[in-house]
Amino acid sequence: MSASLLFVQLLNGLQYGVLLFLLAAGLTLVFGIMSFVNLAHGSLYMVGAYAAALAYAASGSFALAVLAAMGAALAVGLLLEVAIVSRLYRRDHLDHVLATFGLVMLFNELVRLVWGPQPLFVQVPEVLAGTVQLFGFNYPSYRFAIIAVGLLVAIGSYWLINKTRVGMLIRAGAQNPQLVGALGVNIGLLNAMLFGVGAMLAGLAGAMAGPLLSVQSGMGEPVLITTLVVIVIGGIGSVNGALYAALIVGVVDTLGRVLLPLLMRQVAERSVADAAGPALASMLVYLLMALVLALRPQGLFPARRG
C-alpha cells in the first residue's frame, strides 16, 4: 500500500470521526448533564438527513437543505424534550432506554410509511463536487467540507462551553444540577436548550452524511451505536473527550477496514481474508471500547467533576 493511499484513508477516517463528533457532542452533554440515555439521537440524525434530502430536491440549494435539516431536527428534538424526555429525567436509565427504544421504532416505521423502504439518493452539491489537489493527490472537496464543518463546530462548542455564561451554567450543571437550580437558574430551560442544540447538531450530521450514504429508514442506528462507543471511550459528559474519541474511533475504524483484510491475507487465504476482514474491522471499535472500559472505566478523557 502506498503512502498516499494511506494518507487518503487517514483523511477519510478524520472525516468519519468529525461526523461522529457532530452526533457525540450533543449526546454526551445529554448523557452527562441530564443523565439521560437517548437512543433516539439516531432518529434525529435521520430526521436531518430526510429534511435535507427533501429540501435539496425541492429547492436545489444545499445551503438551504442544511438549514432545513438543522431546523427540522431542532423542532423534533424540542418537541420530544417537552413531551416525553423532560418527564423522564428523574427516572432511572431503564425508563430512558424503554422510551427512546419505542421512539426509534416509531420514527423508523413512520419514515418507511411515508417515503417507503427505498433509500433516497442525494447528489453532492455542485460547488463541492470537484476534488482538491493536496500533496500530489486528489481528495473530494465535499469530504474536506465535512472536516471543516466538524472542526468549526468543535471550536464553536469549545467557545460556548468555556467562554460564555451559558457554557458556565452547562459546566456547573454537569457537576451539580440541584445546586445550579437552587441558585435560581432555570434548569428545565437549560436542559431543553441543550437537548435542542444536540438535536440540531445531529440534524447537521444527517444533512452532511446524506450525499455520502443512502438516506433510508434505520440509517440512524448503526451510527448511533458507534456514537455511543465514542461517548463511552471519551468519557460520558465530556465534549473534549467526545472530540478526541470521535477522531480516534473514526481513524481506527476506517484504517481497520483497509488494513485488516491486507494483514489477514498474510495468514489466511485471500478469499477468506477479504470476506472476514471487514467484519472483523467492524469489531475493532467495540474491542477498543471494551479495552478502554476494562482499564479506565471512566473513559479516556473524563469530564472533571467537583
Next chain:
Amino acid sequence: MSSRLTSTVVLPVLLLVAFAAVPFVATALEQPFWISFFARILIYAIAASALNLALGYGGLVSFGHALFMGLGSYAVALPAFHGIANGWVHLGLCVGACGLVAWGVGAISLRTSGMAFIMITLAFAQMGYFALVSLKQYGGDDGLPVAATSSFGGFDLGSTLPLYATALVVLALLTWWMAKLRVAPFGMALRGARQNARRINAIGLEARRLQLVAFVISGATCGVSGLLLANLNAFASPSSLAWTVSGELIVMVVLGGIGTVAGPIVGALVFLGLEEVLKGWTEHWMVIFGPLIVLMALVGRRGIVGLIAQRPKAGRPATPVVASEGGV
C-alpha cells in the same frame, strides 16, 4: 400475603397450564400454525425470564442479551453443519459457550455501572454480531440453515410438538427455579445489592460477585432459548443478535412486570401476541407499537403482573410485589 402468592404461584401455574393446553386446542381447531407461534412465545418467555434474573433481581440493565440468544442458536447450527446432531453436544456447547462469554462480558461490564453498563453490554452484543457476520464459511450475513436438529437419543427437536413440549418443560423448570432463587439467600442478597450495594458489601457479601454469578446464570439460560429457537426455525442468523432483539427482551420483562416471577412470561405473551394482532391490521405495526412502549415507560413500570397483584384491597394497601425502583 395473597398478592405475592398470586404473582409467584397462581399466575405462573395458570399460564403454564394454559400453554400446555395450546397444542390440544390448536389440533382440535386444525390450526397447526398456533403451535409454532406459541412455541416462539415460550422460547421468548425463557429468554425474558433469564434476562429478568439480571435485570429484575440484579438491577443490571443488560442491553446485550441477544448475544446469548444468538450464540445459543449457533451452538446448534455450527455442530450440525459439521454433521453433529447430538443434542447433548449442542446443549453442552450452548451452556458452556454462553456461560463463558457471559462471564467475560460480565467481568468487564461490571467494572462500570449505570449508563456505561448499558452501553458496554450493547457493544459486546454488536461485537458478537460482527464476529458471526465475519464467518463467511458459515453463511456470514445470510445465516446458516440448521442441517440437523438437536437429537437427544431418540427424542428429536426437529418437529414442532416435541419442541413445544421441551420448551414448556424448560420454561416450567426455569420459572420454578426463579421463584425459589428469588427468595433464596442468593436471590435476597442479589436483590439487596440492587437496592444498596454498599450495605451488601458492608455485611460481608461481595455485591459485584453476586451480580457476576447472576449475569452468568442469566446468559447461559438465555442461550438455551437460542438453542430452542434455532431448532424451531431450523435456522441461525446473525440478525438474532441485532440490538433490537435485546431491546425487545427488555420491553418484554418490563411490560410483564420487572422482578416478578410471572412477569417475563406475561410480557413475552403480550408482546408477541400484540405484535401478531397489529401485524394483521397493518404492515406498519411499529407505528402503533412504538408509542405504546413510550407510554409504558411514561406511566411507570409496575408491569402487567404488578397491576394484577396490586388491585387495591379495602382497608389495607397491598404489599408491593415490585420492589422499589432502586438505582441501577
